[in-house]
Every structure is written in C-alpha cells, then in structure tokens.
Amino acid sequence: MSMSASSPLLAVEGVSVFYGKFRAIDHVDVTVGGGEVVSIIGANGAGKSTLLKAIIGQADRVEGTIGFAGEDIIGRSTEAIVASGIMLVPEGRRLFPSLTVEENLRLGWDVGRKGEIGFADVWHQFPVLLQRRRQKAGSLSGGEQQMVALARALLANPRLLLCDEISLGLAPRVVNELYALIPDIKRRGIGILIVEQDIERSLAVADRFYCLLEGKVSLAGRPHEVTRDLVIKHYFGL
Amino acid sequence: MASLWINQLLQGILLGGLYALFATGLSLAAGVMRFINIAHGDFIVLTCYVLLVLTTTLGLNPVVATLIVLPAAFLFGFGLQRFLLQRVVGENVLLVILVTFGLSIIIENGLLEGFGADPQKISGGWLETATVALGAGVNVGLFQVLTFIAAVLLVAALDLLLYRTGIGAKIRAVSDDVAAADLIGLSSVRLYAIAMGISFVTIGIAAGFMSIWTNFDPASGPTRLLIAFEVVVMGGLGSLWGSLAGGIVLGVAQSIGGQFDIAWQTMAGHIVFLIVLALRPQGLFPKY
Amino acid sequence: MNSMPKLILTGARVAFAAAIVATAAAPFLFSANHVVLLTEFMSMLVLAIMWNLLAGYADIVTVGQHAYVGVGAYAFFGFAALWGLNPYLSIPLAGGVALVIAVPTMLLVFRLRTAYLAIGTWVIAELLMLAAGKLSAWGGGSGTSVPISIVLSFGRVRADRLAAIYWLAFGLTAVAMLATYFLLRSRIGVGLTAMRDNEEGAAAIGVNITHARILCFLGTAPFLGMAGAIITLQKLRVAPPASFSIIDWTVFIIFNVVIGGIGSFEGPIIGTIIYFVLRQYLSGLGAWNLILLGSFSIVVILIEKRGLWGLVRRLLSDDLIPIAHKPSAKFAPGAKAE
Incomplete structure (x- = not known):
C-alpha cells in the first residue's frame, strides 16, 4: 500500500468499526511512518476517536487489518499493544x-x-x-x-504516539507549549497520530492529514498541497 | 465495679481486632471494584471448615494450617473474580450482588450437607487459655491480644502494599477510573482478580483467628458479613485504618451491650451502626 | 414467518386469562389441599412482585424485605389478638405499620449506594427481628400461636376458612399486580425503565428518579406487611425466626425473580410457578434444594440476565402483558447479538 520502499510503522487498511449494528468507521485506510506527524481532522462524530480506540484495542468489533511494525494487531489486548509500542494520550487526559x-x-x-x-x-x-x-x-x-x-x-x-484532542479546554498559551514539544518527539523517530477539532493547529504541525466524514476518509494529503476551502468542503461534506 | 467496665471495654477493643480482620478484605474489594461480595462472611466460614479438616484429619497445627491455606485462598479469590464475577462486573452492580448472593446460599447449604449444623471449633491449645494480667484485677486473653496485633499488622501491611508498591498504585488507578486504566494498557481484569485474591488472603487470616476464638457453624457467615459491612461503613468506605476504628467501635458496643443481656449484644452493635450511619454517613474516617 | 410467534403469544395470553379466571374461582374448583397451596403461591407471588419492582425497576436491591413481612405479621397479631380489633381490618392496618417502619428505614439506607444499600436493609431486618424477640406479649424469642377465636372469625368450617384466607391472598395479589401495572405504565414507570436501560434516558423524560425510588420503596412496604399478615393466617403462629425468615421471604423470592426474569412483569409470575413446581420434586432434598436453586439462578444470570422470560421473549413479538408504550428497537430483547 505504501509508496515508500519500507512498510510504514502503522498501516490501517480497510478498517471498519461497529457499535452494535452502527458502522462508526467505514473502510478507512491510514498510514503513519516513523518520525512522521499525521493529523486526523473531522467534525464531531466523524469517527476520529473511534479510530484511535480501534488502534489501541479498545473497540468492540473491528474489521480489516491494523498493521503495526509489520504485524496485524487487531484482536490483541490493549496491554499487549501498549507493550509493543503504541501509547494513547486519551481525550480528557x-x-x-x-x-x-x-x-x-x-x-x-x-x-x-x-x-x-x-x-x-x-x-x-x-x-x-x-x-x-x-x-x-x-x-x-x-x-x-x-x-x-x-x-x-x-x-x-x-514507537507510535496517539494524541486525542490534547488542546481541548486548555488556554492557547498552554496548547502552544504542548505543541512545541512535537518536533522533539518526532526527532526521536516516534510516529505521531493527532486527532484534533482545531483544523488550523492540527494542519500546521502535520506532515500529512486525513479528513474523516461520517466514518469515511473524505480527503487526504499534505497540508501545503490543499486549499483551505477544499478542506472545509470535505470537513463538513458540503 | 469500675474494673468490670474496664474489663468489658478492653474485651470490646480486642474483639474489634477480630472484626477488623473480617472487614479489611471486604473494604479492599469494595473500594477497588465498587461491589460488595455478599458471600464474604460465608467464605470466612468455609475457610474455617477447611482449617478444621486440615487440623483434625492431618493433625496440623492451626498456625501451620492457616499459612498453608493463604496462598490457596489467593488463587481461589483470583480465579473466582477472573472466571465468574468478572463476567457480570461492570454492566450492572445488581448482577454481581445476585451472583455473590447465590454463592452465599450455596456455601451455607453445602457446609450444612457436608458437616451438619453442629457448631465446631478449632483448639488453640495453650494459646487459647493463656492470659495477660494487666493489674487491678483486669485480665485479657493472650490469644485476643495476638488477634488484635494481627489486625493492626494486617492493616499496616495492606496500607504499605497499596501506597508503597507498584502493584498497589495500579490497583488504586483501577479503583480511580477503570476505563482510563484500560485505555493506557493496565489490565483491569487482572488487577481486579489480584485485588480479590488479596481480599481472600485476608479471609484466610480472619478464618485462622476466628476458628480458634469462637464456635462456627454453616449459618455463621451472614453474621460475619454484617459485622464486616458495618465496620467498613462506620470506618469510612475504602479506609483501611478506618476499618480498625470501626471494628473497635462495634466490638465495644457489643461488649457493653452484652453486659445487659445476650440479645442486647448483637442489637447494640446494629444500633450503634445505624446511629453512626444517621449522623456520619461518610463514616468516621472517610478516605475519599 | 411472523405468524408462529404471534400464535404462541396469543396462546400464552389466553392461558394467562384462563389462569386468572381459574384462580379467582379456585375454592370452587380445587381440593382443600390445593387451595392451601395456592394461598401460599399467591403470598409468595406478592413478595416476588414487590422485590422485582424494587430491584428490576427502581434500582433498589434489598436483601431485607423479610423485615416488612415480619413487621406485618407482628402488627397483625397485635391488632387482632392483643387489641381485639376486627381481624379483616387488622390486615390493612398491618400494612400501615409496615409503611410506618419503612419511612425511617428509607431515610437511613438511602444514604448508602447499591450493594451497601442492599446489606443496609439486611441489618435493619436483623435488628427488627431481634427487637421482635424482646416483645413479651408476642411470646418473646419463642413466639406464640394465633388465638383460635381469630382463626374462627374467618370461617367456622375449615373449607370456608381456607376459601376466605385464599381470597384475601388472591385479592392482595390482584391489587399488587394492577398497582404495579399502572405504575409501570405511568410516566414514573417509563422514567424508571428508561433509567434502568440507559442512564441519560430518565433525565430526558423528565422524571425525578429520587422521588420515583422513594415512591417504590414506600409503596412496596404495605403490600409486604399485608402479605405478612396473610402468611400469619396460614402459619397460625408468630415467632421471630419464622415471621422474619430471610430464607423464605427474601432468599427464595430473589431466586424466583432472577430465574423467572428480573425487570419484567412476567418474570415474578414465571419464577414463582417454577419454584412451586420444583418444590414438589426437590422438597426431599433438604439443603440440596437451596444449593440447586442458587446454582440455577447463577447460571441463568450468566446466560440471560433477563431470566427465563428473557429467553422466551426472544421468540415472541410482544410481552405477555404489554407495559412498554412503544417497543424501542434499541432495547428490544434479541437486538443485542451477544
């Protein structure tokens, strides 16, 4: 799937997540490389946090494959996933x-x-x-x-850090402080997957981004390659 | 006359040590998992019968028998939580109450089938009869003093375990926020099982002392549960040192009440509990 | 494909209606022994309905409902035997005393949550039982028999007497069922059901859950007390361990409701029927009787927490007695795959 020669650190392929009969995530593909910052943006209920939960092993029913360092981690316990090198900064701390x-x-x-x-x-x-x-x-x-x-x-x-809404409810000065740490984390070769409501902030720091709309990827790319209007359009599904 | 009352007071305080032994495990399990094992008292009595079998058929010393039982008790508690209670934990407290309630009835009637309704007791030999003279005509039993010391040591040990070790911090984390623990890879399932295992170790210790202190029969469990429960609520939910205080309050109330009439012994305990509940619902030493 | 469940449901409703008619006329239809058994059945059913209302809807698990049965028994004896009041009048008065006792109990135990509350009710029941043993006019710790004059006031011939006591039990059961039915269909009942299924649900409906729980707790007490009075007319004795029997008036009741189906109108009825059927076969087993019932109820909880009625209900299109105003797809039995 990946364009680069080496396979990415995280490779989410064709993943769907269900709550009962409701499909919260629908055939989503996302990759994150080592030392790469990837943002997931999307409106409330687009499935951003659900995707993180699926990666960390806290979603009830997941289909597809979630490759981490070359192994499919779907079905593994959170304990095992964390021990193998994925850690979540949960929403609400x-x-x-x-x-x-x-x-x-x-x-x-x-x-x-x-x-x-x-x-x-x-x-x-x-x-x-x-x-x-x-x-x-x-x-x-x-x-x-x-x-x-x-x-x-x-x-x-x-090896992969998942950040769920770390700016939520914090003063801008504090958020700046926290985001200033990202380059240093990156430099250590840690891949970072960021989920944020705040589009500007999220795109400013990201190497690549995915926009989720109703559980599907509506737009993906590099922040400097897309216009603001295009992002807004796919964010709200206009 | 004064020495009579001082004697009763002392007996009550020492009885509080036994009651604290009943309560610490219940307090721990209730504090961590937010449910009450209704079969707690029945498991204490069941362990008394296990000790009875070990001491009578194998001729083991009661202390040795208790030490043998403790690791088995841990494994039993671990397994009970992991394979039975965990299946109903979380979604609805009602179901855990009902399952432990079912276990309670099964144990009581199983013991009745196996051992009959006759009261049993394990002999502590010289330990039981030795007394300590405190002067002015006041004597206390050596075994009662040892029980009280054991209760203090148990509370101190659990306090160290919970507040000075890594596993203790994990157990407290799960008690704080079980969903958050799961999110960062702390296995709440295993930690619950460990907490229940520890609770069962205290059940083993409580049984060791109770089986020598007093008679037991298959129907003794509920009384022990009610004592443990009253001690936990009076001490303050989740407070280990509070359990010791709650045990002493209950022990003294029963001991003084028992001076009037045997029926008043139990009633006085319940009444003091209800008074504390009415005046200080958060308990004497609230933790949270 | 849909006609088969509908047929079963219709059949079940017809059978239920027939059972009501048959039990209403039981003294004319059945032998004296069967009438005695049915009286006991109705008394147990009232207790089951009340425990289910609290545990299955109002989120109040009590392990101490034998307290009110005992209080009812002792109050009935007091009014009828000691103060010579009309025995029929003494029954509702006994219910009133149970209500009076329930008020301070509630004020105390409502300070506790869930499992703590459950054991709190047990402590109160223990205390009341011990206190009953101190009442010398009631025979103290060993209890006393109901005077023959009171027994005779329900009928001078045995058959008349049994019929009179049976109809009292039947009437109490009928009132208990109707009261529960209308309560559960009211806004309060809808709120309680919503709370049980979903925390936010009740707030959305706008029902004050605290008031609803108080209403249920106080509402069950007089029924339990009156059942205690009627049970006393069957046992013809009051005694602390028998009148306040935790095994008979709480343990068996909990098992019956759990096995039949907690949180449904049908569950207590089914559970009590099963209990009486099993008892015919298990009565010789002694302690094994309770071991089996206890194990059975744990297994039922593990397999289907809504009990046997929950299992049957998966096959049917509607409840036997429809309580829900409109079936909500989200909470319909069987909707959950696991």
Missing part, C-alpha cells in the same frame, strides 16, 4: 486523580516498552511536574494535567 503525579507517570513507565526516555527526560522537559511530583494529580491545573498525560505516554517509550 484521564489521569488517576487520587494518585500522585509521580505515580501516574510510573504507570506509563510500567505498561510500556523500556527505552531511552526516562524520568530524567520528563523532569527536564516539564520542570513544573518535578516540583509537583508528590501532589495528587487531581489537584493540578488542566494544562499541568495534560503535561502529565503526555509525559506518561512518553515514558512508555512508544
């Missing part, structure tokens, strides 16, 4: 509020692969978290919580 910052981060370290990213990197990257490491995660501000969620995912040393 989903920290464990009664656990300390450090305990939350350690969970990421425990579930993931062992690799080069360690606590020293996290404390260096997010000095504020070092100060707050003994604090309960529930007591942090939204931006700090999102930092913990991102750091938790990085500590799993993923």
